[in-house]
Amino acid sequence: MRNPQQAISYFHYLSIRRVAMFVNWTISPTVLPGFIGRALLRQNGNWIWVDANQHPRKVRLSDGSYLEGLPMGLLDVPSLAAATPAPNVRFDFIQGESIGTKTGGQASQDLYIEMEGILKSGLSGKQRTIVSDPKGQAHLTALGVLVAIEHILGLDGKQTACGGVYLPETLVSIDAAIARFEQFGVQISSELNEN
Numbered sequence: 001m002r003n004p005q006q007a008i009s010y011f012h013y014l015s016i017r018r019v020a021m022f023v024n025w026t027i028s029p030t031v032l033p034g035f036i037g038r039a040l041l042r043q044n045g046n047w048i049w050v051d052a053n054q055h056p057r058k059v060r061l062s063d064g065s066y067l068e069g070l071p072m073g074l075l076d077v078p079s080l081a082a083a084t085p086a087p088n089v090r091f092d093f094i095q096g097e098s099i100g101t102k103t104g105g106q107a108s109q110d111l112y113i114e115m116e117g118i119l120k121s122g123l124s125g126k127q128r129t130i131v132s133d134p135k136g137q138a139h140l141t142a143l144g145v146l147v148a149i150e151h152i153l154g155l156d157g158k159q160t161a162c163g164g165v166y167l168p169e170t171l172v173s174i175d176a177a178i179a180r181f182e183q184f185g186v187q188i189s190s191e192l193n194e195n
Contacts, residue, residue, distance in 0.1 A: 017113075038050070038051065062130050070093055071091065114128050147177050
């Protein structure tokens with residue numbers, strides 16, 4: 001495993017796939033259709049709307065097991081495409097046991113992030129990052145809001161952002177966000193395979 005604070009520098013992103021794990025009992029069956037339906041994907045540089053149920057994919061979990069993921073229509077997809085110009089971006093939803101519940105604890109919020117691209121070294125690379133918040137989804141979401149607000153108000157010691165509209169991921173550097181999340185107990189691990 002690589003230290004996630006050592007940001008991997010891609011020269012050219014080829015794909016970014018994010019997955020959010022929801023524990024079986026944390027989402028009501030009546031809410032699920034609102035999450036899974038039409039999904040926006042970026043595929044080969046084109047934006048496409050798809051029926052999520054027709055575009056599943058296998059997702060490898062932290063313990064090596066697999067679950068089927070379905071794409072979701074979240075703003076993360078255009079945000080990641082805008083930030084990286086990756087021609088292939090998708091955000092999937094999986095439902096099962098989280099890292100926390102598998103170890104007998106409370107439900108953690110687990111995110112799996114897989115990136116492929118050409119590294120600045122010229123080699124192709126695949127990076128897999130697992131983000132797990134043992135305090136759950138609401139806590140991880142609140143931390144994202146906190147980190148952005150701290151920057152907007154200048155509470156992080158950095159120069160505040162000029163007026164305008166920003167995507168949260170454009171306000172704070174990756175290394176600063178990771179460091180702040182880890183201060184609140186979020187566990188982040190990453191591995192890079194170079195070819």
